[in-house]
Amino acid sequence: MARRDVSRGAEVSLLSARKFWHALGFPIVEDDDAMFTEADLMALKSVARLVREQELDEETALAMTRAFARTTDRLAVWQTQLMAEALAEPHTEAALDEADARAAPDLAAARASALKLADMVDELEPLLIYAWRRHLTAAISRMLADADPDASSEGVQRVVGFADLVNFTSLVRRMTERQLAVLVQRFEALATDIVTAHGGRVIKTVGDEILFVHIEPLPAAAIALDLIDTMKEDEVLPDVRVGMAYGPVLSRLGDVFGTTVNRASRLTSVAPAGEVLVDDALATALATMSGFETTALRRRTLRGIGPVTPSALRRAAGGRTRTTREPSDSGEPGEPEPSSTREATS
Template sequence: MTLQQRIEEMLLGGPRRYTRIEVTEKSGVPAERARELWHSLGFAAVPDDAKVFTDSDLTALRTANELVQAGITDPSQVTSSARMLGQHMSRLAESQVELLRGILLANPELATDERQLIRFIERIVPDLEHLQTFAWRRHLAAYAGRALVATDADVAAHQQVVGFADMVGFTSFTRRSSEAELVSVVDRFDAVTAEVVAENHGRIVKMIGDEVLFVADTPTGGAEIALTLLERAESDDELPLLRAGLAYGRVLSRFGDIYGSVVNLASRLTSIARPGSVLIDRELTSALAESPHFVIRHRRPVAVRGYARLRAAVLRRAHDDAELLHIPLEPDDLPSR
């Protein structure tokens, strides 16, 4: 058995012993259904006679089938959940392998001694699994505590602030920077973003290269996240300036992602925001109009993809605006008060 096979067997919890046909027969799940779930998890098709499945695969397939038979969920929901798990776990696994590679590069004796390498993996994987379960349960408790006790009326009326923030000039930065410099900036951006969003009770939906997509349950929370992100970037020598766009309204949340016109609007606002500025839509403008903490300056409508006359406003902190009163307004900035 090769080293790769030993590592795979250890991680999979046992040897690959079943073909696709055998695992479907033993689980009682139709072959087409099993193939659909396998693809949803992000794995490629395998030949019918290839022994690639383990006892853990069989158990997982049986569990999914039992949930459907018990009426707890339906096949389409299982498929969607499998797709979501596959996408997130794939990214998590890739990042963890990079972490392990870094450890091996720093400790070459582990990489050159198979016994030490196997013992190292046997030691570290349960710890990673424990931390994953811990983080999952904490997040599950946080969301379940709010969502499972909410009434139908609360859910129907639920609105959120959707925000994007991206690094200005990142494309040109990648052309002139080394891989190490690029990794440093991305890691710094991720760290600052995670801290700011968490401190203001928001949620990161996803990181998209040089951009973050986040949501907040309140207009003030969304505004604070965007403004604080820009302030932190401006004071951080490692980071380029940021720009941000915020929109407020009904959002469809599904399997960890968000959809709807509010998301599209926030993206468009970000694309036309100047470096170091936050643009907001009309709904958020109305929601923040009476807040003494912010000043809103309307901009003339502009045409962007999907919007012939996009109305936007620049969001600033009240004390920042007072300090800038002696500076002439930009041509398209119209004071609202």
């Protein structure tokens, strides 16, 4: 079908049909090109029903569509790459030279992956719906828990953490593309498992860094120290450093923004390898809880944030969390420039 046929079948304007197609992230198609199928017609009808029966305005319906598009695009690319890697000829570490450093699979692996994924699609689709419903339920629960009439208009309270691989730039220069892919994939898998095991949420991973949030300080502290310990024990990965802050965040488009996020990012920039730095708000919250101890370090000025007294976080030897203080030094120079990843996130 052409776009005109689809818009007529869904009883929407040609302009609305074009907006929907763009919201899905698909390339521009001329109105008379026969590029559409019954599936496209049914999808457009679904969006039209959202507007008519659920009393959503068109802009909100298109935003919901955009959310599906961005998420499923990344999901599809991720899964095709995983399948191609799984079906590619095995390589030993000794064979990982520059000849193997290509981002795309060879033609045989690509064809085998295409056939395998086409074979599996009917089994994968119900899993996608199941996972989405479970995550939607969890998101609704968090939204209801955050709906406190006494809450500040600045945002919801969260512990925000960044975990950053140390010396990643120098590693990139020494590794092939394939070795780098193995390292990044292993880091993402381990870090995600640790965050979710403690009830946290991974907001995103960008190469050498993971951004996570948690509602509660105690499990957030456990996440940070587990990340440190796990990477130290791993033979493939370098050490990580973690920075965490506690305070209001603005949640939009599945991401988090605000001063709390920026403060956590800047703390990560100055954290030594294999250590966790937290802001004063999180150190204060942990002071009433068992299992961890914080040691306040010298006061320093973080770029774009101002004066901050970071605290080193460690597991307590026993008993309640202890908080100790070192002398303040307001003359501490600012921290090194943050990485471009953190800059973009902030």
